[in-house]
Structure formats: structure tokens, C-alpha cells
Amino acid sequence: MNTTVVRAENLGKTYGDFRALKGISFSIDAGDCFGFLGHNGAGKTTTMRMMYGMSTVEEGGLWLFDESFRLTPPSIKARLGVVSQEDNLDDDLNVIENLEVYGIIYGLTRAESRVRGKDLLVFMGLEDKENSSIESLSGGLKRRLVIARALINHPDIVILDEPTTGLDPQARHLVWQKLRSLKAEGVTLIMTTHYMEEAVQLCDSLVVMHEGSILAKGSPQYLIATYVRPYAIEVHLPLSQVPEGLADKVTAEGGEVIRVLDSLFLYADDGEKLWNSLEGWGVPKYACLLRPSNLEDVFLKLTGMGEDA
Amino acid sequence: MAAIRIFARHMAVFRKIWFTNIMFNFIEPLLYLTAMGYGLGTFVQDMEGMTYLQYIAPGMVASSAMFAASFECTYGSFIRLHYQKTFQAMLAGPVTVRDIVAGDIMYATFKSMVFGLVILTVISGLGQVQSWWALFIPLFLVIPGLTFSLLAICYTGITANIDNFNYYITLFLTPAYLFSGVFFPINSMPGWVEVVAWINPIFHSVEVCRAMALGNINPGLLVHAGVLALFAMVLMPLAVRLMTKRLIV
């Protein structure tokens, strides 16, 4: 199942005289969960909006289901489900009516749409909110309803722009589980997230974006193996208490150091060995944490949030 | 015609709000009718062979239809565009901006017919309708309904702030309404007012409504309807263009 469902080539976007997207290329396979990571303003939403027809393709090319376009045509939009970054539920309608009316927009009959809507409420754990007003829903419940709404048309691709922002941990796990079951049905998922754990849990493949460019792409495992050493030691000491020359010593041992705000992150191939050296270099162990490297380290390193110390 | 599906969304809302909506909206024309018709009317002897109440009653039908369409596509559309982001949500579905604009003006036109019909019922009840031709008034109201909703949605397309609708109402709708021949014949005014009246959509609407209420059917009515239809045809592409600018970046 390796058909490409989305392909971008040198896709760019300029707002006024600000170049928000600087020519990115990627391709997404059918059935995959594909993630976009990146700081605020990296260009994730800009890319998503071009896919689902809220923004025009003016530079480079974008293909969905092998069709290229300037503005996503209705025939393609009919096969997408969209969870936009902002909750845009219909405040004039209650929960079930929101789904019903949205189904009608996709060409379902009222009756079909209602049945499907009720199934989706159950699917997203919202069945007891059927007749609630939108106003009365908490932020997390709204988010779940937006996800339910995006599934009303049995989409082939679901685009999720920060689907779990604002959700509590339980709700986030519930959403993950639902997204996994969609994936098991063969639905392609395209998502953005600020949660590295979410990306690791769900994404087969992802890109790290920064200021409108893609810095790296691959599976989470590939990115971790490629961009950082296997072990990380976090040193949480005020910078003034960090012994002079620590960075040089670590580097001399073949490690790497980056500074993340007020902490130092040390990376090494042999974490144990570096860990054992720390005390001798005057770094108290209570302030340190040894752990395997993860996607967050990749992100910090690539996006320059961690400055080289 | 995906616009029908957008219209279906609006009708789902209308089914919930129609009662309060109508109750609230028919009070104002009724106030005008009583204050002007019975109050002022006592001092007015004869208007082109009619009592003053008879004269203004069909204008109330035309004007409440105008206000209904105008409010829906100013405040209503703006809220859907700017605050509730209903347009954006719908646009992620298999529809175009044209469908969304068409769905909105269909709804506004529908509401304008409903409000026109309500006022028509009221004035009939007051015995101010002389002809069975009046039954065609709601049908006719589709044409000015489209014109006014398109005018309004064009303004919405260029409005950044909801407060700016005050300008639309006080600088455009109210003057258009006052100098439309609802309260006094336009030909009693200086010649240039008469000329300006021809580009005033509500003038055409009032002329047709009054003629139908009186059973005074003549070919000139087609000209009035034609002018309104022409406005609508010119405005539709403009409305789509302006809304596209707002929705697609």
C-alpha cells in the first residue's frame, strides 16, 4: 500500500511581503500517519490550509490524489476530513445538529447524517452530550466534537491541525486511540502537533519545520537515530553554578552539549560513562537526569531552540 | 447546487428561531403603520386617491422585506464569517465560496419573503389590501430580496468591524427607505431626487408592491422588476469576489 496521496514540490507561500513557506517538498503515503512539527509560526497551518482549500497554491505544486490544483476543488474536499486549528463549531446549533448539518453539506440525507452523527458521538465518547449547546461544552469536548465532525463523510484523509491542544491527558489518550483505529481502517492521517510524545505515539513519518522550511524528515526512530546521540543527560543547575569548562570536557569525551533556556542538555553515545564522569567534574548528581534521547531532543537540536553551549 | 445544502444549514437554524424572530421583527413596521397611518394620516387628506394608511401599507411590506434581507446579510453573515467562522467550517467541505454566498442570499431572501408575508397579512387584516394580485407580492419579493441581500453581503465583504454596519444602515438603508416613495410620492420632490430614485432598489420594490396591493397591474412593473434583477445579476459576481478575498488567503 505505497500509493502517494499527497505530494508537495517546492510549495511556497507569501503573505504580503512575508514569505511564510519557503518552498517545501514532501510526500505522504496512503494509510500513513504523517506529522508536521515546528514552533509557532513555522508554517504548519499554512501548509494544511493549502491542502484543504482555504489557501491558494501560488508557488510550487501540491497534489492530492494525483490531482494538482490552485485551490482544492470540492471533489477532493469531499474526500477529506478537516480538524482546523481553531474550533469552528456552529454555535447556532446543538451538538447532534452540528453533525447532522455538516453531513448534509457533504451530500448525506438528513436521516443518514443523523445516524452517522450519533455513531460518531459514541465513537468520540460524547453520546451524553447529544442535545447540549455548543456553548456548554468545555474546550476539550469541543475539540472532540470537531474531530467527530471531520469524520462525518468517511474521509480518506483526515487533516488534523493540533487535534489535542487543550485536551486533558485522558482525553488526549482517547483521541490517540481513536486516531489509531482510524488508521487501522486505512485512513490517512495528516497532523500537526506541539507534543513530541504524540508524534512518537502516532506518526509513521514526520517533518520538522522551522521558519517555513523543512529541516528533517523521516520516522521518529530514524530522526532520533540520525540527529542525536542515544543518551541525554539533563543538567538543571543555574548557569552560574555550572562548573567552568564543562562543555569542553563533554565535547572532549565525544559528547555534545546544547543549552535549553536555563538548562544544559548533554548527549553521549555512552550515557553511563558520561554520567559517571559528572561528579568528578563538579556537577552534583541530584541536579542531573540520565535518559534515552527522544524526539524532543531532535526537535530542540534541529530548531535551534537549544543553542550550542 | 451545493448552495442548497448551505441553505439547509440556515433553515435548520431558522426552525429554531423563527417564532421569536418574527415576533420581534414585525413590531417595528406595525409601529410605523400605526404612528404614520393613523396618527399622521389624520392630517393627510388624500394620497393619489387613497387614504394615507392605504398609501403607506404596501410600502411597509416592501420595507420590512428589505430590512430582513439586509440584516441577515450584514450582521448575520458577518457573525458567520468573523465570529462563528461558520463559513470557514463549511468551506472545508465540498463547497465553494460561491455556494456559501448563494446559500446566504437564499436564506436572506427567504427571510425577506417571510417578513414581507407577515406584514402583508397584517395589512390585509387591517383592510388595506384591495386586490387579489397582492397574493403575488411574496413571490415578487424574491427579486428585491436577492438585490438587498447581495448589496448587504458585498458590504459585509469589505467590512472589518461589526460597528461599521451602522454606516450601512444610517447612510444607505435609512435614506433609501425615506426617499423611496413609502411615505410620500417621489414626484413631489425636486427632479434630481426622482432620477436618484431609479437607482434606489427599494423605490422599485415599493412601486411594485403598491401596484399589486391596489390591483393596478401595468407593464411598467416589469421595468421595476427588471431593474432589480439587473442589480442582482451585477452584484452576484462582485459578492463572490469580495467573500473569496475574505475567506481564501
Ligand SMILES: Nc1ncnc2c1ncn2[C@@H]1O[C@H](COP(=O)(O)OP(=O)(O)OP(=O)(O)O)[C@@H](O)[C@H]1O
Ligand atoms: N493570513 C495571514 N496573513 C499574514 N501572515 C500570516 C497569515 N497566516 C499566517 N501568517 C504568518 O505565517 C507564518 C506561519 O503561520 P502558520 O499559521 O502556518 O504557523 P504554524 O506553524 O501553524 O504555527 P502555530 O504552531 O502557532 O499554529 C506566521 O509567521 C504567521 O504569522
Ligand SMILES: [Mg+2]
Ligand atoms: Mg498552526
